Amino acid sequence: MSEGAKIAKAAGIITICMVIARILGYVRDALLYAIFGQNRITDIYNAAFSIPDFIYMILIGGALSSAFIPVFGGYLARGEDEKGWQVANTMLNLLVILMITAITLGMLFTPNLIRLLVPGFNSSEIDMTVYLTRIMFFQTFFMGLSGVSMGILNSYKHFVTPAVGSVLYSLSIVVVGGVLGPRIGIVAFAIGVVVGAVLNFAVQLPPLLKFGMRYKPLLNLKHPGIKQIGILVFPVLIGLSVSQFNLFVSQNLASNLPSGQLAALRTAQRFMQLPIGIFAAAISTAVFPTLTEHAARMEWGQFRRTFSLGVRTANFLAIPCVAGLIAIGLPVVRLFFEMGKFTPESTAATSIALFYYSFGIIGYSGATVLNRVFYALKDTRTPVAVGIGTVILNIILNIWLVKPMGHSGLALAYSLVGMVNMMLLILLLKKKIGSVDGKKITMSALGSSLAALVTGVVAYTVVTLLESILGTAAKTAQLISVGGGVGAGILVYFLLSYLMRLEEFQLVLDLIKRRLGMKRKASTIR
Numbered sequence: 121m122s123e124g125a126k127i128a129k130a131a132g133i134i135t136i137c138m139v140i141a142r143i144l145g146y147v148r149d150a151l152l153y154a155i156f157g158q159n160r161i162t163d164i165y166n167a168a169f170s171i172p173d174f175i176y177m178i179l180i181g182g183a184l185s186s187a188f189i190p191v192f193g194g195y196l197a198r199g200e201d202e203k204g205w206q207v208a209n210t211m212l213n214l215l216v217i218l219m220i221t222a223i224t225l226g227m228l229f230t231p232n233l234i235r236l237l238v239p240g241f242n243s244s245e246i247d248m249t250v251y252l253t254r255i256m257f258f259q260t261f262f263m264g265l266s267g268v269s270m271g272i273l274n275s276y277k278h279f280v281t282p283a284v285g286s287v288l289y290s291l292s293i294v295v296v297g298g299v300l301g302p303r304i305g306i307v308a309f310a311i312g313v314v315v316g317a318v319l320n321f322a323v324q325l326p327p328l329l330k331f332g333m334r335y336k337p338l339l340n341l342k343h344p345g346i347k348q349i350g351i352l353v354f355p356v357l358i359g360l361s362v363s364q365f366n367l368f369v370s371q372n373l374a375s376n377l378p379s380g381q382l383a384a385l386r387t388a389q390r391f392m393q394l395p396i397g398i399f400a401a402a403i404s405t406a407v408f409p410t411l412t413e414h415a416a417r418m419e420w421g422q423f424r425r426t427f428s429l430g431v432r433t434a435n436f437l438a439i440p441c442v443a444g445l446i447a448i449g450l451p452v453v454r455l456f457f458e459m460g461k462f463t464p465e466s467t468a469a470t471s472i473a474l475f476y477y478s479f480g481i482i483g484y485s486g487a488t489v490l491n492r493v494f495y496a497l498k499d500t501r502t503p504v505a506v507g508i509g510t511v512i513l514n515i516i517l518n519i520w521l522v523k524p525m526g527h528s529g530l531a532l533a534y535s536l537v538g539m540v541n542m543m544l545l546i547l548l549l550k551k552k553i554g555s556v557d558g559k560k561i562t563m564s565a566l567g568s569s570l571a572a573l574v575t576g577v578v579a580y581t582v583v584t585l586l587e588s589i590l591g592t593a594a595k596t597a598q599l600i601s602v603g604g605g606v607g608a609g610i611l612v613y614f615l616l617s618y619l620m621r622l623e624e625f626q627l628v629l630d631l632i633k634r635r636l637g638m639k640r641k642a643s644t645i646r
Contacts, residue, residue, distance in 0.1 A: 137283030144290035157461030168252035207345035240375030292316030388473035400485035411496035443576030480535030579609035
């Protein structure tokens, strides 16, 4: 099997699990808003994630994506497994110590931090946010352990179990929140988050043992691999801190808007993050170990081909999503969320935010892949420097746009920054490695954009026509209208991609044919 096919297969496995997890994520949000509505209660629930997520991103997210996997994967690529496991054990023990310290401090100072983050909340709302935040801290610890185990498994190019863990995480929130929510209130969803985090980690233990994981209480901070991780991760920690500060600024501004606007932003952003989380994250996760190997072996031609394939495939899948959400965003939000206490006014507020968020899908999808490219080169300073610059731009745009545009201004600022971030990363990567296959990437993006433009028009026309015939009162009618528009759009997009002979579409077809051929061969053997 060729390298491209292996990457596509890995991305396919991850994508399937991510689609399931995202569907469960929708069910979770739909349950949440149907039971409680899009109001201050759900604003409180969303705000309670801020500090626990900050601790996770700083200690785990940045360290793993930027430093641990390249270093650990480098040892594996050179056949130095024992040294790699020494690094893994030291890294695990160090992160556990740091997490316990950070969570303890967070528990102590939660009231002060929450008052700073959401000054628009009254005293009772602050108290409830503090209570939920302290429950969420238990999630942070187990998600941290999951992050380390996922980094080890991905370095071995094992993607299935971590992806299944994300499914279990979302499923736990749905089950616990759905069963206990009507009885004990919003606290049920916070408890579901903790249960999901525990299961996410537990399911990864068997394959860890299979790959030779043997826990040792090592804390060798002088190990060359740990020193290398420290050098790589330091600028990322700065960048993530600034990035999280930007999120806090947006939340601070949103807390002063009318009740429910913070929840509308979070709901719209989750829609916008769907293609990024499903496609771009899957592609970047699949290509990262391969990029790391090529960089470690100084195989620069193969490195460029793998990078180009990752960016082009991310664009091929992200661009039609932009067109689709812009064209039929309101009917989609109405279908999935307008029920129970989620009112038509909530639908309107969410769909307006989604319209402005949609423009950022291409930028953040591209940046997701590009960040991994720099990390594979063991260059964490460049994406961090770009991140700091664009975060400052985002803060300026937030303050400038929130007054005339309300929550829509915060969404537009986020999208503009995503595009700037991606373009700067491409320019700096070209300066670093020379050719970035720019002509092929540009032509692929133009072809996808042309096909996506027609796709958006077709989807909007089909949905509008069906709504005029069936109306929008019944869920069945909404489902038929949106389903018809989405189905027609997908059909048109892939048909045009085939006619224009876009290479990314041909790659998908080749992979499908190869898999079908393997199945026929296997059935013949049997």
